[in-house]
Amino acid sequence: MPIYVTLDRLLDQRGMTLTELSERVGITLANLSILKTNKARAIRFSTLEALCAELECQPADLLTYDD
Amino acid sequence: MQTYRADRVVRVLSTLVSIAYFGLWSLGVTLLVCAPAAKLISAGRNWIWQVEFPANLPDPATTVQTTWGPALFVVREVRGRLQFPVGLLPWRLFAVLWVHVAVVLGLTLLSLHHLRQIFRRVQDGAPFDADNALRMRTLGLLLLALAVFNGIATLVTTLALRAELSGGSVSVASGLHFNLPLVFAALVLVVLAEIFRRGSELEREQALVI
Numbered sequence: 499m500p501i502y503v504t505l506d507r508l509l510d511q512r513g514m515t516l517t518e519l520s521e522r523v524g525i526t527l528a529n530l531s532i533l534k535t536n537k538a539r540a541i542r543f544s545t546l547e548a549l550c551a552e553l554e555c556q557p558a559d560l561l562t563y564d565d
Numbered sequence: 566m567q568t569y570r571a572d573r574v575v576r577v578l579s580t581l582v583s584i585a586y587f588g589l590w591s592l593g594v595t596l597l598v599c600a601p602a603a604k605l606i607s608a609g610r611n612w613i614w615q616v617e618f619p620a621n622l623p624d625p626a627t628t629v630q631t632t633w634g635p636a637l638f639v640v641r642e643v644r645g646r647l648q649f650p651v652g653l654l655p656w657r658l659f660a661v662l663w664v665h666v667a668v669v670l671g672l673t674l675l676s677l678h679h680l681r682q683i684f685r686r687v688q689d690g691a692p693f694d695a696d697n698a699l700r701m702r703t704l705g706l707l708l709l710a711l712a713v714f715n716g717i718a719t720l721v722t723t724l725a726l727r728a729e730l731s732g733g734s735v736s737v738a739s740g741l742h743f744n745l746p747l748v749f750a751a752l753v754l755v756v757l758a759e760i761f762r763r764g765s766e767l768e769r770e771q772a773l774v775i
Contacts, residue, residue: 525775529775530775532773532775533775537773538773538774538775539770539773539774540773540774540775541774541775542774542775545775
């Protein structure tokens with residue numbers, strides 16, 4: 499899929515682990531892992547909102563399009 | 566997340582299916598093994614067996630008087646029961662009957678086995694399991710095979726019986742009859758399997774929506 503989730507880069511920049519993010523946004527570690535490894539087929543706006551709120555970023559910072 | 570708990574009806578039916586499966590296994594194996602043994606050792610013993618088959622009456626139609634006038638009363642779908650000492654039954658006829666019972670029993674047990682597996686996955690909270698769709702399709706095809714085989718085997722059995730009987734006012738009725746409700750149920754299962762297969766795909770996709 500040409501859309502990539504750059505979650506690992508943002509986590510590195512904020513010095514946060516995936517486990518910490520999971521606890522803060524209320525998304526399971528398994529689901530965050532699916533997002534991080536680009537295996538997800540779709541993302542809900544509510545999930546995007548929760549991630550952007552916690553990571554203090556824009557959706558464009560999380561998602562990259564590379565054909 | 567709420568833990569799935571199967572409906573009480575599903576749990577009760579699942580138990581009944583398991584009981585039927587193990588019961589039929591035990592009864593079936595006993596019958597198939599003991600029947601030839603019983604025939605072998607039946608010499609000098611008056612062990613009576615009975616075989617049921619569709620029968621023809623010599624005069625199935627009669628006129629009856631009703632409150633609205635005379636009407637023709639026709640007797641249909643009569644079943645006869647032939648009772649005889651097992652030691653006198655010819656081996657070739659015994660073999661035909663034994664094979665009929667064995668195949669019907671085998672198909673029924675296979676069907677019950679698949680049904681048990683489907684119930685188990687439903688109780689586990691995974692009704693749209695990919696294997697469930699395949700099992701449902703297999704169950705539908707097994708029931709269809711059972712209906713077709715039973716129809717053909719009953720014809721063969723009644724023809725074999727008819728060849729052995731003579732005299733008497735009742736004769737063996739032979740014809741090709743299929744259990745249409747069973748065929749209908751089989752077709753419904755096959756189409757449901759397709760729906761469940763699609764449901765399984767949607768569930769897998771849904772699991773990847775975060």
